[in-house]
Amino acid sequence: MSAVQVVGTSKIFNEGSAKQVDAIVEVNLTVESGEFVSLIGPSGCGKSTLLRLIANLLEPTQGVVSVNGKTAAQARLDQDYGMAFQQAGLFDWRTVGKNIELPLELKGWDKTKRAKRAEEMLHLVKLPEFAEMYPWQLSGGMQQRIAIARALAAHPPLLLMDEPFGALDEMTREYMQGELLRICAETSTTVVFVTHSIPEAVYLSNRVVVMSPRPGRIVEIIDVNLGAKRTEDTRAAEGFFRSITAVREALRGTHADHVAATAIRGVEDR
């Protein structure tokens, strides 16, 4: 069973009005269980829209989205996925531990079970002694790790992430990438990951989905063959650079074909 299946899906905002935006058009994408798939493309090409459709935070104008073999709506009700955004989005008034417990609380878990799981999650993200702290007492990278812990607290099979490391410095970012891979391997979580960084997409992913704007669509899906276990050495491997070049070429395509020269600036080359 596929973790995510997007079939012939379009999302048109403000249909029929002067402000109509064809955010994504006729997109087909299948993500298998255990896969790590990145979405990359210039700003405005519909990456966040596609992720929100999978999360059932948006209804498709056309087409079908299914998650874990269910409709996206049912999957949301069953909390089959966790989500993390660029801003950690932790609640200031809750301790770190209580933030992680939030999705469990909403599911009606009892107190001791919640606390136990929160502690496990804190160990998973290597911040075990921070349960009683408040989010605003933590660094940006720590907050993002807590947000990941929160997203995974209910052990969802699928993790949806929208530029989660976009606000972090380069060092922290690379560390977080390693951590994310370790966490997902330990919990065998499927990930759909939106990013602007080509090396980040390549380092993390089994497949990189390259998208182009106006209208938003998938131009190419690039397989990354770097093996299952990725280390810091991977970043120096020849295959790593080959894949980076392949993704960059595909992104040039989005540039040359349809896109105004300004649109490509949304993708970073680092």
Place this chain on the structure above:
Amino acid sequence: MTLVGRIAYRTSMFVLAIAAIIGAWELYKLIGPQGGGKFFGVSILPRANNNAMPHVWDMFSRFGRPEVRGSDRKIWVVVLSGAWFSLRLSFVGFLLGSTVGVGLAVLMTRFRIVQRGLLPYLVMSQTVPLIALAPLVVSWGGKLEIGSFVWPRWLSASILGMFLAFFPIAVGTLRGLASAPSAAMELMESYAASWKQTLFKLRFPAAVPFMVPAFKLAASGAVVGVVVAEISTGLKGGIGRLIIEYAREATGDPAKVFTAVFGAAALGLTMSGIVAVSDLLLMRNRPKETTT
């Protein structure tokens, strides 16, 4: 700063402010015109003589003397019990106002249409002069009979306190409930949280910084409402009634009315003090940008 530190800081600022006011009062008595200042026949400066502006020490020493000559009831006892009476009424008004205000805010958040229909009327309600409303509420209350429930006269005063208290709470809470960031709302949606769960786990906590100042306004509003109601309906037992009674004796005993005024001020301060303490408790774990 620690909680204790902040309380100490606020208290010392308060004492300083009081000292400044006393200083200004006595300074004006020294340099101000004894017969008041007139400008083209309109008096704009208050008279600085001892009848209009008694010395601060005269006012304070008045507290220690009996209410009326020959009585053994000291005036501070009378003022204190009057303030206590009005405090209880204000508190009832404040609680009623909080319930109504928060309830309306939740209703307006839940149903856009209620907000559009109701909000203009809420704003308009605050333009009705309290003095005009007071006798009406008393007479309506008198006619009200629900089973064996008899409308006590003091409840009318509390209702007027509520009338001034509910508005800032409704408006502040409404803004606060709407202040939850859209990313957080989206997060709750991704958890398939119900409206009620989102209300209690996200919207209300996010509203606290907006609600605290609203409750402070409401606390003083409740006191004003109750005191004005006591004055305009002549309700016995409270500080409002003492103010009008003592004001009549102002020529013979000018310091007397000030004891009641101080009682009213103490009443207002007690009410806002209660809210201020709950503010410190509610906000103690929030991020602190300022260190006051």
